[in-house]
Amino acid sequence: MLFLPLSKKLELKGINKAVSAIICILILILFFAGVITLVIWQVQDLAKDKEKLQQQLSYKVEQLKQTIDKKLGISPEKQEEILKEQQHTLKGGTAQAGGNVLSSVFGFIVDTVLVIVYIFFLMYSRHRIKTFILRLVPENEKQHTAKVITDITHVAHQYLTGLFMMIIGLWIMYGIGFSLIGVKNALVYAILCGLLEIVPFVGNITGTSITVLMAISQGASGGMIIGIVVIYAIVQFIQGNILEPFLVGKEVNISPLATIIVLVIGALLWGIAGMLLAIPLLGITKIVCENVEGLKPYAYLIGDEKKEKKGAIMKKIKGWFK
Numbered sequence: 496m497l498f499l500p501l502s503k504k505l506e507l508k509g510i511n512k513a514v515s516a517i518i519c520i521l522i523l524i525l526f527f528a529g530v531i532t533l534v535i536w537q538v539q540d541l542a543k544d545k546e547k548l549q550q551q552l553s554y555k556v557e558q559l560k561q562t563i564d565k566k567l568g569i570s571p572e573k574q575e576e577i578l579k580e581q582q583h584t585l586k587g588g589t590a591q592a593g594g595n596v597l598s599s600v601f602g603f604i605v606d607t608v609l610v611i612v613y614i615f616f617l618m619y620s621r622h623r624i625k626t627f628i629l630r631l632v633p634e635n636e637k638q639h640t641a642k643v644i645t646d647i648t649h650v651a652h653q654y655l656t657g658l659f660m661m662i663i664g665l666w667i668m669y670g671i672g673f674s675l676i677g678v679k680n681a682l683v684y685a686i687l688c689g690l691l692e693i694v695p696f697v698g699n700i701t702g703t704s705i706t707v708l709m710a711i712s713q714g715a716s717g718g719m720i721i722g723i724v725v726i727y728a729i730v731q732f733i734q735g736n737i738l739e740p741f742l743v744g745k746e747v748n749i750s751p752l753a754t755i756i757v758l759v760i761g762a763l764l765w766g767i768a769g770m771l772l773a774i775p776l777l778g779i780t781k782i783v784c785e786n787v788e789g790l791k792p793y794a795y796l797i798g799d800e801k802k803e804k805k806g807a808i809m810k811k812i813k814g815w816f817k
Contacts, residue, residue, distance in 0.1 A: 496651040516618040643786045651775045665689035672726035703727040750799040
């Protein structure tokens with residue numbers, strides 16, 4: 496859905512359908528390769544302060560031990576014994592854990608290759624899939640069905656493109672904000688906070704919490720911690736009131752309750768990929784329900800009336816500058 500417009504433009508210029516699909520896939524691979532390279536570069540920079548970070552962590556651990564001693568009456572020596580017992584128990588499963596890691600890595604590589612193959616064939620065979628769907632419906636419903644397919648394509652593309660652009664915007668805002676207050680390796684945390692935005696409600700809080708915890712482990716002052724929280728609040732305000740209405744739009748009008756439920760179901764079915772696909776798939780389901788008479792009540796239940804008032808939000812924003 497994300498690369499469909501580009502594929503169409505390439506095909507209009509006379510490029511073969513298979514070649515245009517391959518070009519789109521190469522762009523996708525290069526993008527992720529660039530992000531991974533950037534993260535590795537920043538992590539290597541973070542590793543330079545490894546000794547200092549270990550000292551800070553040791554200091555925090557000692558503080559925690561003293562707190563446990565005071566509050567729960569468990570001496571640091573007793574805590575060490577408990578930890579050693581746990582480590583001894585875990586050693587037995589080290590070989591099994593190593594095998595699980597290798598299995599997971601191999602599975603990830605296989606899944607990645609399969610996803611690339613899926614993308615290629617879905618792009619290459621999209622006209623055949625559309626024709627198949629149209630052949631399933633009666634002649635008098637073909638025109639209406641074609642419109643529904645077009646609407647579905649538009650919604651999925653609008654959501655994914657808007658989300659992609661919004662994540663780029665969040666990277667820039669978090670990167671500038673974290674750099675200004677002096678967070679070390681600000682770019683890594685900016686990328687993390689932006690990528691986690693694909694999971695509504697939970698992702699942005701998780702990314703900011705990780706940033707705060709890492710800053711504390713690096714010996715950050717109270718002022719820096721407050722600064723991170725303030726930046727998070729400002730970015731979330733800009734995202735909710737400016738970026739989201741402009742970039743994502745009102746096409747995917749999903750109620751908060753339906754969003755949470757579908758995210759949980761997506762995570763149970765397909766993990767992180769399921770959480771990413773949950774919202775656009777629910778938006779597609781909503782469009783289908785809106786166009787089938789007997790399913791319209793479900794479309795109403797899934798939808799969110801507040802997001803329909805996009806014009807009112809824009810008027811409010813414009814009013815700030817009058």
